[in-house]
């Protein structure tokens with residue numbers, strides 16, 4: 001690679017960068033600080049490592065084969081996922097994390113807003129608060145974001161309520177529903193999701209990033225309705241954030257359209273190896289889900305006893321409204337005690353902290369820090 005000398009940075013000519021991107025507010029991921037001894041409860045990572053066999057499979061694949069391109073369609077992984085979900089490989093597309101697939105869905109199914117394009121065709125709809133990536137994806141694409149407020153207790157509005165309200169659009173080109181929801185942690189009933197899907201004329205993506213920590217999942221809807229896709233990821237429940245593997249399940253025709261715009265080698269080889277090995281170790285992961293759920297329930301009740309208003313969670317994190325001081329100050333106070341949680345500067349959740357469920361030891365440290373602050 002040639003060395004370039006960078007002189008003093010001067011502003012570049014404005015015409016080099018699209019106006020849309022000059023205006024863009026990018027997605028802000030949680031911090032990944034390298035502070036020794038920090039308890040990291042801010043990005044919903046799994047506190048337990050991948051299974052030993054998964055680590056061994058990754059190590060075994062790290063040899064001269066790294067010079068080769070990986071399988072372009074993640075064929076073996078799609079076959080194994082198809083057996084797991086009782087569908088065909090044609091119903092599955094694998095992505096470089098599910099984030100890539102959410103972006104591809106916008107690019108496949110939503111028109112950029114422009115003259116001559118009906119507003120509904122350019123509409124990316126989602127509930128608010130939910131995953132803060134969706135409005136960014138809409139903005140990048142030049143589409144129109146339609147955030148529909150959840151009920152004040154973060155429940156999903158019922159179908160009659162959505163029909164009565166002015167905001168929700170049953171013809172929106174694409175509707176994202178995070179289920180269970182983030183950052184509220186609330187679970188939605190499959191029956192209610194089905195009602196919404198049935199009434200929806202545009203496409204629906206059910207983003208099930210946290211579903212392994214929930215009581216029910218809605219995967220069946222993606223195999224029953226041609227306009228419903230379900231997004232899953234190996235990141236959260238399967239301790240593989242680092243490897244970036246996610247997938248969508250849905251009608252073969254939708255999947256084949258997504259496949260048309262997919263980067264040829266979008267899923268790296270070690271990620272495919274890791275995900276394949278993970279599917280052989282489901283018992284190990286299911287035991288971890290149970291542990292995380294037990295820690296979640298215990299931490300929720302301990303924080304409630306300390307005056308936090310804790311929302312019931314179906315995920316691996318808790319949304320809690322701290323007592324006495326503002327959530328923003330609590331974020332700082334806990335950080336000073338080497339515990340990192342997440343706070344969102346958004347009207348509906350400004351008073352809350354989102355706390356990832358860690359190991360029982362990490363949860364104990366959190367409760368202890370809270371007690372010390374309160375005493």
Ligand SMILES: *Cc1c(COP(=O)(O)O)cnc(C)c1O
Nearest residue numbers: 097098099131182209233235246
């Ligand atoms: C973490 C997360 C994702 C993205 O997961 P990756 O597979 O790591 O890209 C998608 N949706 C929601 C709601 C998430 O919280």
